[in-house]
Amino acid sequence: MSLDNIIGYVDPLVTSPGIKAAVKVSCSRRDTFTSQVYRLGAGFNHPDGPPVSHQLVEAIPQQTHQGRPQFSRIGSFARIPSWGGILLERADSVSISFWCQPTLPRGAKHNQFLFSSTDNSQLTGFECFLDQAGVLRLRTGVPNGMQEVILSVNLLRYRWYHLVFSMRSSSGTLTLESKAKARDIGEPEELLEERHSLEQPLRIASHIPLTIGSDSHGCQTSTKPIDSGSFNGKIERFRIETRSSAGHIDTLLDMDFSLYIPTDKIRDVSGNEHHGELINGPSRAVTGHDWHASQTDWTHASYGYGAIYFHDDDLDDAQWETTFELDVPKDLHSGCYGILVDDGVSTDFIPFFIRPDPNASRTPPVALIIPTMTYAAYANEHLHDESREVHFPGDPDKKDKYFHTLMKRPDLGISLYDSHNDGSGTIFSSLKRPVLNMRPDYSMWLFDGPREFSADLWFVEFLDRELGPEGYDVITDHDISEQGAPLLKRYSVLLSCSHPEYPTYRMLDAYTAFLANGGHFMYLGGNGYYWVTSHDPGRPHRIEVRRAEAGCRTFGLPPGNWHHSLSGELGGLWRSRGRPPNKLFGVGSCAMGVGKGAGYGITDEARSKKHLSFIFRGIESDTTIGDFGLVQGAASGDEIDRMDYGLGTPKNAVMIATTKLAGGHSDEYMLFNEETLYPMVNLHGTTSDKIRSDIVYFETPSEGAVFSVGSINWVGALAWKAFDNNIARISSNVLHEFVRRSK
Numbered sequence: 184m185s186l187d188n189i190i191g192y193v194d195p196l197v198t199s200p201g202i203k204a205a206v207k208v209s210c211s212r213r214d215t216f217t218s219q220v221y222r223l224g225a226g227f228n229h230p231d232g233p234p235v236s237h238q239l240v241e242a243i244p245q246q247t248h249q250g251r252p253q254f255s256r257i258g259s260f261a262r263i264p265s266w267g268g269i270l271l272e273r274a275d276s277v278s279i280s281f282w283c284q285p286t287l288p289r290g291a292k293h294n295q296f297l298f299s300s301t302d303n304s305q306l307t308g309f310e311c312f313l314d315q316a317g318v319l320r321l322r323t324g325v326p327n328g329m330q331e332v333i334l335s336v337n338l339l340r341y342r343w344y345h346l347v348f349s350m351r352s353s354s355g356t357l358t359l360e361s362k363a364k365a366r367d368i369g370e371p372e373e374l375l376e377e378r379h380s381l382e383q384p385l386r387i388a389s390h391i392p393l394t395i396g397s398d399s400h401g402c403q404t405s406t407k408p409i410d411s412g413s414f415n416g417k418i419e420r421f422r423i424e425t426r427s428s429a430g431h432i433d434t435l436l437d438m439d440f441s442l443y444i445p446t447d448k449i450r451d452v453s454g455n456e457h458h459g460e461l462i463n464g465p466s467r468a469v470t471g472h473d474w475h476a477s478q479t480d481w482t483h484a485s486y487g488y489g490a491i492y493f494h495d496d497d498l499d500d501a502q503w504e505t506t507f508e509l510d511v512p513k514d515l516h517s518g519c520y521g522i523l524v525d526d527g528v529s530t531d532f533i534p535f536f537i538r539p540d541p542n543a544s545r546t547p548p549v550a551l552i553i554p555t556m557t558y559a560a561y562a563n564e565h566l567h568d569e570s571r572e573v574h575f576p577g578d579p580d581k582k583d584k585y586f587h588t589l590m591k592r593p594d595l596g597i598s599l600y601d602s603h604n605d606g607s608g609t610i611f612s613s614l615k616r617p618v619l620n621m622r623p624d625y626s627m628w629l630f631d632g633p634r635e636f637s638a639d640l641w642f643v644e645f646l647d648r649e650l651g652p653e654g655y656d657v658i659t660d661h662d663i664s665e666q667g668a669p670l671l672k673r674y675s676v677l678l679s680c681s682h683p684e685y686p687t688y689r690m691l692d693a694y695t696a697f698l699a700n701g702g703h704f705m706y707l708g709g710n711g712y713y714w715v716t717s718h719d720p721g722r723p724h725r726i727e728v729r730r731a732e733a734g735c736r737t738f739g740l741p742p743g744n745w746h747h748s749l750s751g752e753l754g755g756l757w758r759s760r761g762r763p764p765n766k767l768f769g770v771g772s773c774a775m776g777v778g779k780g781a782g783y784g785i786t787d788e789a790r791s792k793k794h795l796s797f798i799f800r801g802i803e804s805d806t807t808i809g810d811f812g813l814v815q816g817a818a819s820g821d822e823i824d825r826m827d828y829g830l831g832t833p834k835n836a837v838m839i840a841t842t843k844l845a846g847g848h849s850d851e852y853m854l855f856n857e858e859t860l861y862p863m864v865n866l867h868g869t870t871s872d873k874i875r876s877d878i879v880y881f882e883t884p885s886e887g888a889v890f891s892v893g894s895i896n897w898v899g900a901l902a903w904k905a906f907d908n909n910i911a912r913i914s915s916n917v918l919h920e921f922v923r924r925s926k
Contacts, residue, residue: 201504206505251504262462270435278424285416300391323461408594435453436556475490538658548676552679554635554680554684560618563620598612710775780817780821781846784807811903817900823893878892
């Protein structure tokens with residue numbers, strides 16, 4: 184797959200029967216392409232796994248469409264569509280002031296605009312930017328074109344500056360006053376003033392929208408790659424004032440970014456109501472120039488949170504044009520679906536999900552929960568990119584076609600695991616873009632096997648075999664986050680997928696209510712219910728995660744930046760918020776590794792309890808299970824969980840099996856940092872009793888039950904030899920027993 188290969192996305196990703204969905208495709212090689220819709224089953228081709236088994240949706244005929252290449256302009260900024268710029272014709276002078284903190288003043292590989300409102304056709308307006316060498320430049324309209332001034336102030340990385348630009352139209356003079364705030368106790372505050380004469384009148388009046396943090400003349404989509412113009416850094420309290428020849432001062436614009444933080448709205452407090460909007464999700468609820476450590480929660484602070492943090496690789500909405508609309512049939516059952524697009528040279532399977540019809544006459548007792556929040560968090564991750572500060576060494580032979588496309592298309596954005604180009608951590612991720620590691624045949628470059636979506640389709644295949652394609656529903660994280668406990672009341676048995684890492688508070692409440700009401704839950708993954716996640720139903724494509732002081736993470740956010748902007752809640756681990764997954768599901772994350780996995784040894788306690796005999800039906804003589812698998816060679820691998828009564832595992836929970844009874848994990852597995860205290864010893868698989876996967880079962884007072892397996896790679900063993908193995912047998916036994924109890 185190259186830069187020219189066909190790719191696309193569906194908006195919205197999760198849709199309903201009888202609704203139209205927009206399909207957005209980039210096609211460069213041919214003028215036309217075809218589309219065909221399938222219900223997805225097993226999608227990853229492995230010699231020891233089940234065959235690929237996508238089913239054609241005959242109700243939606245194959246179609247032919249006109250194709251065109253589509254590229255997005257990445258980078259966040261603020262836009263003020265109507266700001267009174269034309270009134271500058273009447274002013275003798277104009278003053279533009281703001282605070283800024285550059286975080287990548289040099290090395291951005293493009294100009295970084297702090298503000299801009301230029302009309303290139305009329306050669307009027309003004310803009311200020313850092314060039315690629317970090318030199319600050321101001322460009323203004325003059326009678327014979329646009330003229331540029333090179334400014335002498337040297338903006339240093341991470342230092343706060345208050346800049347005041349004064350432009351006098353009639354005399355053509357420019358003054359810059361800068362105040363540099365000390366970064367530490369050993370650095371003095373610095374003041375600088377410089378004057379420049381352009382020797383001709385300035386034409387700075389503009390009817391073009393004003394942008395803050397990028398240029399005003401860049402389009403958001405194109406048929407060719409587009410450079411970003413966004414500033415890397417924070418901007419705060421942007422003001423424009425005018426002065427008449429008589430000395431009268433008017434405030435034209437006064438943007439207070441501390442208002443409406445949970446939204447994409449920015450407010451003008453000058454009284455002129457020149458309000459604006461944010462594009463591509465810059466970071467809010469971040470510390471400003473006047474932040475003080477006496478208050479670290481923006482929801483309670485009266486100052487210190489007036490800044491917006493822009494990045495040149497932010498992407499919230501790719502904004503591709505709709506290529507065609509998909510009419511979802513009213514009678515189409517919930518599930519994982521894909522649109523196969525084919526231009527005759529390349530293909531792409533574009534996934535989407537159909538939620539259950541709430542008005543259906545019959546609801547099956549079982550639902551599979553697709554972890555769409557996890558898919559969003561990992562969307563287009565670049566942890567393989569060795570040019571970034573945080574990365575894993577990768578094997579070139581394990582890099583599939585999607586890997587190579589991501590390397591060639593930075594316009595597809597980054598994930599919550601990647602640092603921005605300026606080295607800061609990401610807090611938002613979006614599903615309004617092609618997500619190339621969410622494909623049915625995706626192979627994760629680190630493991631040379633499926634992960635997340637491509638692995639989870641083996642659960643779909645398993646349930647199709649056990650219950651029939653219409654014997655269960657498919658629901659998503661987004662559905663639960665939006666609908667809460669009432670959605671789960673429709674079901675008696677819930678199954679997770681392999682990596683349900685990112686729940687919202689409402690999702691945890693829904694799971695709590697489900698279990699309190701007698702529900703049965705099969706947690707068939709690992710590293711689940713781990714990070715605090717915020718989700719705004721008004722912008723369902725976007726999630727927010729803030730890596731705080733603990734957790735297995737690739738970066739940490741600085742103090743004062745740990746509370747989410749969407750919800751105001753404290754970010755970090757649910758464990759740190761008093762909601763460890765152990766309390767609900769009996770196990771919680773403890774370790775990870777990229778080496779060969781481990782099988783499980785069945786405990787004597789589990790064998791001795793007659794009420795658990797249903798689990799071992801058909802494998803009565805097996806002592807070790809899951810010492811095989813399609814990913815990392817065993818059922819326990821990647822990220823793993825264990826039971827821990829000290830972290831809330833119910834006291835009646837029974838350890839069914841543990842990897843410690845089957846040899847355990849190698850030293851390629853290491854303890855999560857939240858699991859370690861002084862002294863820092865026994866951190867690896869062969870030395871730590873905490874590094875293990877446990878299979879746990881317990882019953883609830885309301886006659887429900889939980890079965891948890893403690894490993895992301897359980898699904899890889901489940902699908903081994905086309906589901907003919909002891910992991911599949913146990914999973915089937917528990918599933919059918921839970922369904923039997925629900926009748």
